[in-house]
Amino acid sequence: MTSQVITVTSGKGGVGKTTAVANLATALAMDGKRVVCIDGDIGLRNLDVVMGLENRIVYDIVDVIEGRCKLKQAMIRDKHYQEMYLIPAAQTRDKNAVSPSDMVRICKDLRPDTDFIIIDSPAGIERGFRNAIAAADSVLVVTNPEVSAVRDADRVVGILEAEEKGNPSLIINRLNPALVKNNDMLSAEDVLDLLGIHLVGIVPEDETVIIGSNRGTPIVTDGKSRAGQAFRNIAKRLQGVDVPFMDLAPQSGLWNAIQRLAGRK
Amino acid sequence: MGFFTRKRSATSAKERLQLVLVHDRTDLTPGQLESLKDDLIKAISQYIEIDPEAVRIELEKDGREQRLVADIPLKSSSRHRAG
Numbered sequence: 001m002t003s004q005v006i007t008v009t010s011g012k013g014g015v016g017k018t019t020a021v022a023n024l025a026t027a028l029a030m031d032g033k034r035v036v037c038i039d040g041d042i043g044l045r046n047l048d049v050v051m052g053l054e055n056r057i058v059y060d061i062v063d064v065i066e067g068r069c070k071l072k073q074a075m076i077r078d079k080h081y082q083e084m085y086l087i088p089a090a091q092t093r094d095k096n097a098v099s100p101s102d103m104v105r106i107c108k109d110l111r112p113d114t115d116f117i118i119i120d121s122p123a124g125i126e127r128g129f130r131n132a133i134a135a136a137d138s139v140l141v142v143t144n145p146e147v148s149a150v151r152d153a154d155r156v157v158g159i160l161e162a163e164e165k166g167n168p169s170l171i172i173n174r175l176n177p178a179l180v181k182n183n184d185m186l187s188a189e190d191v192l193d194l195l196g197i198h199l200v201g202i203v204p205e206d207e208t209v210i211i212g213s214n215r216g217t218p219i220v221t222d223g224k225s226r227a228g229q230a231f232r233n234i235a236k237r238l239q240g241v242d243v244p245f246m247d248l249a250p251q252s253g254l255w256n257a258i259q260r261l262a263g264r265k
Numbered sequence: 266m267g268f269f270t271r272k273r274s275a276t277s278a279k280e281r282l283q284l285v286l287v288h289d290r291t292d293l294t295p296g297q298l299e300s301l302k303d304d305l306i307k308a309i310s311q312y313i314e315i316d317p318e319a320v321r322i323e324l325e326k327d328g329r330e331q332r333l334v335a336d337i338p339l340k341s342s343s344r345h346r347a348g
Contacts, residue, residue, distance in 0.1 A: 151285055151286065157329070
């Protein structure tokens with residue numbers, strides 16, 4: 001299998017890019033793939049804490065670029081998955097410390113020993129974003145079913161088209177099926193109709209995501225988490241496996257009514 | 266507008282986004298579209314009689330394709346003359 005470089009981006013911040021990267025990478029590692037994640041958000045390093053690897057960082061990507069260490073030395077091995085690594089962003093530098101050609105070179109060096117290289121893009125459409133997409137074979141655009149996130153996703157898709165980066169795929173994150181049912185949230189169909197790109201997954205809003213990032217353990221490892229299931233499905237689709245979309249109809253019935261009464265919903 | 270007669274919010278979100286995205290993608294403001302329409306009316310009127318009030322110029326989208334669609338009804342008198 002040849003290696004794939006996948007960049008995860010969104011335009012708007014806070015829609016769940018870093019969560020998506022941590023979960024997709026972990027799900028791919030669970031499937032036995034060799035994975036390297038790169039945090040592309042220079043100056044606002046975050047992927048390390050979401051993956052629970054913040055205490056292991058010695059070198060970062062700027063150290064590699066500026067020749068202070070070898071690429072291997074900046075690759076932090078995951079706690080649970082031997083074949084998964086993180087290359088952290090520099091925290092005290094800015095985005096100008098990295099160029100698009102640096103990213104292309106690093107990915108080229110990683111490719112022979114890696115199945116998936118997943119790059120976490122910073123928010124925005126400036127230098128950091130350009131760096132993050134420079135080496136990408138394919139791009140995943142994350143959005144929320146919400147006006148500002150959809151608008152920014154559309155801008156990003158337009159730029160990717162102009163840059164001839166191929167057709168990006170869409171992840172709709174934090175969809176709340178009960179709100180959609182009430183017609184108080186854009187449905188997945190609405191978002192797809194507006195953006196007009198290929199859908200690779202819908203992730204329901206799920207409080208276990210926060211619990212996972214609190215612990216530094218991506219929720220794909222939790223077999224019961226709905227969002228975890230959605231990310232596992234996306235990871236399968238990235239491997240070319242045809243997985244049906246989850247049924248996201250709001251759960252009804254007595255148990256839900258009790259939870260609602262108890263203030264849990 | 267009362268609570269019960271109000272459109273549900275997802276419907277207005279979609280309608281508003283449809284408009285905004287069309288203009289974002291083309292980099293054409295509603296004002297520029299108006300002046301394009303005025304220029305078009307002027308140009309066409311040199312050749313054929315049209316009703317400026319009835320002219321509709323809209324940006325439509327089909328997937329990620331954008332299209333400028335013009336509906337320009339001819340004045341009935343000019344149709345008689347042509348026929």
